[in-house]
Amino acid sequence: MQTLLKLPLLVFVLSPSLGWWLGLPALGLLLGAVLIPACEWLLGRPGHGPLGRWASQPRPQSFGPHWPRLVALLVLLQSLALTLLASGDAPWNQTVWLGLSLGFVAGGTGIVLGHELGHRRSLLDRRLSLALLTLVGYGHYQLEHNRGHHRSAATFQDPATARLHESLPRFLLRYFPGIWRGACALDRQGRQGSAGLGLPQRLLLLFAGYALLASALAGPQALALIALQALVAQFLVGTIDYVEHWGLRRAMVDGRPQRFGPEHVWDCANRVSDLLLFNLPRHAHHHLHPSDTADRLLRVQQAPQMPTGYAGMVLLASLPPLYRRVMRRRLPPPAR
Secondary structure (H helix, E strand, O other): HHHHHOHHHHHHOOOOHHHHHHHOOOOHHHHHHHHHHHHHHHHHOOHHHHHHHOOOOOOOOOOOHHHHHHHHHHHHHHHHHHHHHHHOOOOOHHHHHHHHHHHHHHHHHHHHHHHHHHHOOHHHHHHHHHHHOOOOOOOOOOOHHHHHHHHHHOOOOOOOOOOOOHHHHHHHHHHHHHHHHHHHHHHHHHOOOOOOHHHHHHHHHHHHHHHHHHHHHHHHHHHHHHHHHHHHHHHHHHHHHHHHOOOOOEEEOOOEEEEOHHHOEEEEOHHHHHHHHHOOOOOHHHHHOOOOOHHOOOOOOOOOOOOOOOOHHHHHOOOOOHHHHHHOOOHHHHHH
16 A cells, blocks of 8 residues: 555656656646645545545654655656756757756655755765755755754744745745855854855855756756756745744743744645655644654644645745635634
């Protein structure tokens, strides 16, 4: 049964390659932006469809120790191969659609795995995490997320926590510079002022070098593929960070933020989203117990609940008036 449930994820991850082979370069985009949100709404919510009935149960889903590493390698190798093989004299419209499809996989699966593997103790897992994030020019995210966000989530000091009044565009304008500055500041603290380029700068230079080398080998279409993939992937991770803590804030007690609790993070009971995102939607458990791996995460019913899965939340957040209308009534009462 567990093997069968992995097939939808494999289809999504390999959709850019399948689309390129079948002459449907937008296949990954269609799956990520249309089919998956529809499945989340129709099948994944508690009480809706066979997967929805399963979603009502809080039990964790076991992936096995090597499954995330295998999928991470697939994302990396596919991106590298298509960047070189599908460039050259390819029509520009095909390049654009393929770049958008690769971006949905790099953001919807690659960065999710970059997040999961970056929390593990294994050096191999952490290196794979950095490779996935650097592939889309976002290597500094691991440093800021692990050492910054988990300490300051649901406070105004956290660039990844959206204020109640913020729309998605306003949040992203603050979020991306804030993540970069936070990562650089944490890196300087770790190096204790030693000279030389820090880790965020070196990872960004590595991404730029990869893009220039690919362009030299496969032409300007390769550079366009890399840029589109990075833009879409970073938009997706920024949007997910927006919805995960939107409007939630820890009260100040004696000049310090109160202890982090389930009321400070949005949780999501959606089986389709769980299957495709390695239990990332069980985000309250992750914040309360960051050392727990993805296959140990449980749903936390005390946390405020999203109305649909993460793919659907990306679409909802992209429509600010509708997003506020749907989400405001789900906010927990303010802390006293």
